Amino acid sequence: MKESENFIDIQGARVHNLKDVSLKIPREKLVVITGLSGSGKSSLAFDTIYAEGQRRYMETFSAYIRQFIGNLERPDVDKIDGLSPVIAIEQKTTSKSPRSTVGTITELYDYIRLLFARVGTAYSYVSQEKMVNYSDDQILQLILEEYMEKKIIILSPLIKARKGHYRELFESLSRQGFLRVRVDGEIMDLKPGMRVDRYKTHDIELIVDRIKVKKDENDLKRLIDSIKTAMHYGEESIVLIDLETEQTRYFSRKLMCPSSGISYSLPEPNSFSFNSPKGMCLNCKGLGNQFEVSRNKIIPDDRLSIEKGGIAPLGELKSNWGFKQMEVIAKRYKFSLSDPIKIIPEQALEVILKGGKEKFSIASNSLGITRDYKIDYEGIENFIKNQFDNTDSTGIKRWAQSYMDEKRCSVCEGARLKQESLNFKIDKLNIAEVSALDLGDLYFWFENLSNKLSTNELIVANQIIKEIKSRLQFLLDVGLNYLALNRSSKSLSGGEAQRIRLATQIGSQLVGVLYILDEPSIGLHQRDNEKLINSLQSLRDIGNSVIVVEHDKDMILRADHIIDIGPMAGKNGGEIISQGSPKMLKKQQTLTAQYLNNQKKIELPKFRRKGNGKSIILSGCSGNNLKNIDVEIPLGIMIGVSGVSGSGKSTLINETLYPILNSFIYNGVKPPLPYKKIEGLKYLDKVVDVNQSPIGRTPRSNPATYCGMFSEIRNLFTLTPEAQIRGYKPGRFSFNVKGGRCETCQGGGMKVIEMNFLPDVHVECESCNGKRFNRETLEIRFKGKSIADVLEMTVNQACSFFINHPKIYRKLKTVQDVGLGYITLGQSSTTLSGGEAQRIKLATELSKKDTGQTLFILDEPTTGLHFEDIRVLMEVLDQLVKKGNTVLIIEHNMDVIKLVDHLIDIGPEGGKKGGTLVGQGTPEEIVKIKKSYTGKHLAKELKTV
Incomplete structure (x- = not known):
């Protein structure tokens, strides 16, 4: 076998901070890439290996197709050999579409739809009876058996309610020659101009024939023809009335309720799809929720008058059509626009909001001529609803939505499907109820389903059930037993989305593929780590190569091969400092090896802080899976919130506590999930949510602009003598506006050259040589440096440079303190990792003056962080607490949990089996709780330190 078939051979990789890296990565092995945050792990795994794999895949398309789908930029690498097809499984949320669920992205829902279409039993939503359907021969035979020598009327159902x-x-x-119809049970002759009351619901049936059932050949032929005619007009359904007993009987080729006559079309997989008109609830269009106009948002304060903005969508009094209508209504119902809304007659308020049948007369003056117009007034609520439903404008839709609440659909009650679709059942459950089961319970349901089906049903369903169970098992293996198929994709965390993709890939059983994963252990409790590692090893064992960017200790030690990148981060990283087996790595003296050998460790605090004696007490939390829990959050200390994935941590903190605080302190509008009471809000004057979302969406955003120091730096440049003489203002030193920037590249520093059928080439701008500014701007010097020179400085260099400028220095020092001294001031924010982005946000908050009454909320801050990065981060958070603030961390990492002063453990399991308070207290107290999984793993950490 050639060496290139055993290894991925990379020569001269220079992407981002990689320093001409050359290495060989063994194929069909589990390879972990580790190192400090910002050392170059993602640059090697994703921006070099994956980017080249994607580029080669695109090259397989014809030139004609490539011009439509675009080309990928070639990574800066001399050569990569031995590269097989590459699939990257990243931490990005799968889909923002409200129509995407766990069931749709795993394709499990497609199999379940197929199962319901093939073996589901239909029940009437009127009588709950089992639905029946007949062939034409069966209908004829039943009529001959039950109505022989009897007079019957054959009707076609045309209109139902x-x-x-x-x-x-x-x-x-x-x-067409028909003479009679039956309307609402009454037989009527068809007459010219005949009509019924349009505002009432009606049942209309066409009388096809009145016949006495006989076996005579002519009578039999007439009966058969009448049945066919009735079937044609009744859309495959007919009604029979026994003239002697006046009993009604229904027959249909479709599924029909024998007592009420309602019918369903024969099921097909699309009948159970909330993304298809055949299956979706028509009221909410298959979304499960609908927007309804909120009276409280239209009238936020009924003490205000209409002319003072009491009706929010109208604003304050002005001369427009809306207020002209208000004046007419006020005159009609005898109130003034200056009256507080609360004293306006209820009947008048109802007309203002909902409209009415009455027409109003409005005088309008145009070109000196006054005319009276009679207008229909639709009401503010109806106007907002119509704007939301009928506009194509995003701005108008957003405006209308600001006066609406999202509520569960009143028709399907969140099930997303039509009434008919929800009345097909297998083992007493409809498809919405099956989709609502936790994946663990769902697997158990399918495990037992074979015993509940008939022999014929099993022949049809066996293969479908086998496929469903196989895919479910892969999801359970990666620790997702608490999720349900109806869970919206946009509510998944990055770690959950990544593990779903991983399970889907394992289920696809591809061979010879290179998989690249970005920290799959994120969001996963230590308890479930073993399952995840086994899943990755099974992906390897069937003949794939697996590369994982990871910091988890267990994952590193179970790898076949480890690549350690460093020695530090940013410009001081980008080198392969060690590679080999875990045994070989432990013999090295790299930072990673020192932590694996316990030569370096994150030390326990000397004592647990008690806090300032004040607390926030949150009672009766019952959102999602929380089971009416009460939680005390002591202030002035560091608090951890732990529990297995899906136990309810984010529900408690991000969706209940944070919206309450945000509303109280900043008048935030996002409603919290249900709770009964909260005490102690007066002890806080600020709440800060520090998450890992990017600090900028465009390459023009950088740490200097985000932290707010670039404005101060530009001000300094305007104070130089040369800038004063030339009259330069701060805008002159911005690369985002005309004046001082290089117009050739518009301040980007790079030019994009379109190559038609080849990838676009990014080249340094020849006018400014990548400096972003024009020659005149670069002539202005501050302490010998141009504005471009300053942006190229690392934070460490800038700290020395601006040491005599307190406003700038304070902001730089906090960035340095959080361990980001290696990044440059002008580095594009799109190149920063999630961990780096979070620490920049933290540094920005640290640099602000605070009162010591701030609550900082961090959701898994260790994402993307090496052991050493975690140590630095925890020192920074400790400084915040020493200033009197409170730090609340949602975390699974034991290195963090062991350091907190107070731990709130939620669980014991995920999903429906979670949502209870397992315990709260110091880490030492949690260890004593037997049913706490966190305590079990924490005990090992407290012993080893």
């Missing part, structure tokens, strides 16, 4: 005058229908039937 619908409003309308139906004049056109009656005229059409009359033209």
Whole structure:
């Protein structure tokens, strides 16, 4: 076998901070890439190996196709050999679409739809009876058996419980030669101009024939013809009335309720799809939720008058059509626009909000001529609803939505499907109820389903059930037993989305593929780590190569091969400092090896702080899976919130506590999930949510602009004598506006050259040589440096440079303190990792003056962080607490949990089996709770330190 078939051979990789790296990565092994945050791990795994794999895949398309799908930029690397097809499984949320669920992205819901279409039993939503369907021969045989020598009427059901005058229908039937219809149980002759009350619901049936059932050949032929005619007009359904007993009987080729006569079409997989018109609830269009106009948002304060902005969508009094209508209504109902809304007559308020049948007369002056107009007034609520439903404008839709609440659909109650679809059942459950089961319970349900189906049903369902169970098992293996198939994709964390993709890939059983994963252990409790590692090893064992960017100790030690990148981060990283087996790595003296050998460790605090004696007490939390829990959050200390994945940590903190605090302190509008009471809000004057979302969406955003120091730096440049002489203002030193920037590249520093059928080439701008600014701007010097020179400085260099400028220095020093001294001031924010982005946000908050009454909330801050990065981060957070603030961390990492002063453990399991308070207290107290999984793993950490 050639060496290139055993290894991925990379020569001269220079992407981002990689320093001409050359290495060989063994194929069909589990390889872990580790190192400090910002050392170059993602640059090697994703921006070099994956980017080249994607580029080669795109090259396989014809030139004609490539011009439509674009080309990928070639990574800066001399050569990569031995590269097989590459699939990257990253931490990005799968889909923002409200139509995407766990079931749709795993394709499990497609199999379940197929199962319900093939073996589901239909029940009537009126009588709950089992639905039946007949062939034409069966219908004829039943009529001959049950109605022999009896007089019957054969009817076609045309309209079932619908409003309308139906004049056109009656005229059409009359033209076709029919003489009678039955309307709401009463037989009527068809007459010219016939119509019914359009505002009432009606049942209309066409009388096809009145016949005595006999076996005579002519009578039999007439009966058969009448059945066919009735079937044609009744859309495969007919009604029979026994004239002697006046009993009604229903028959249908479709599924039909024998007592009420309602019918369903024969099921197909699309009948159970909330993304198809055949299956979706027509009220909410398959979303499960609908927006309803909120009276509280239209009238936020009923003490205000209409002219003072009491009706929010109208604003304050102005001369426009809306207020002209208000004046007419006020005159009609005898109130003034200056009256507080709370004293306006209820009838008048109802008309203002909902409109009415009454027409109003409004005088309008145009070109000196006054005319009276009679207008229909639709009401503010209806106007907002119509704007939301009928506009294509994003801005108008957003405006309308600001006066609406999202509520569960009143028709399907969140199930997303039509009434008919929800009345097909297997083992007493409909498809929405099956989709609502936790994946663990769902697997158990399918495990037992074979015993509940008939022999014929099993022949059809066996293969489908086998496929469903196989895919479910892969999801359980990666620790996702607490999720349900109806869970919206946009509510998944990055770690959950990544593990779903991983399970899907294992289920696909591809061979010879290179998988690259970005920290799959994120969001996963230590308890479930073993399952995840086994899943990755099974992916390797079937003949794939697996590269994982990871910091988890267990994952590193179970790898076949480790690549350690460093020695430090940023410009001081980008080198392969060690590679080999875990045994070989432990013999090295790299930072990673020192932590693996316990030569270096994150030390326990000398004592646990008690806090300032004040607390926030949150009672009766019952959102999602929380089971009416009460939690005390002591202030002035560091608090951890732990528990297995899906136990309810984010529900408690991000979706209940944070919205309450945000509303109280900043008048935030996002409603919290249900709770009964909160005490102690007066002890806080600020709440800060520090998450890992990017600090900028464009390459023009950088740490200097985000932290707010770039404005101060530009001000310094305007104070130089040369800038004063030339009259330069701060805008002159911005690369985002005309004046001082290089117009050739518009301040980007790079030019993009389109190569048609080849990838676009990014080249340094020849006018400014990548400096972003024009020659005149670069002539201005501060302490010998141009504005471009300053942006190229690392934070460490800038700290020395601006040491005599307190405003700038304070902001730089906090960035340095959080361990980001290696990044440059002008580094594009799109190149920063999630961990780096979070620490920049933290540094920005640290640099602000605070009162010591701030609550900092961090959700898994250790994402993307090496052991050493975690040590630095925890020192920074400790400084915040020493200033009197409170730090609340949602975390699974034991290196963090062992350092907190107070731990809130939620669980014991995920999903429906979680949501209870397992315990709260110091880490030492949690260790004593037997049912705490966190305590079990924490005990090992407290012993080894």
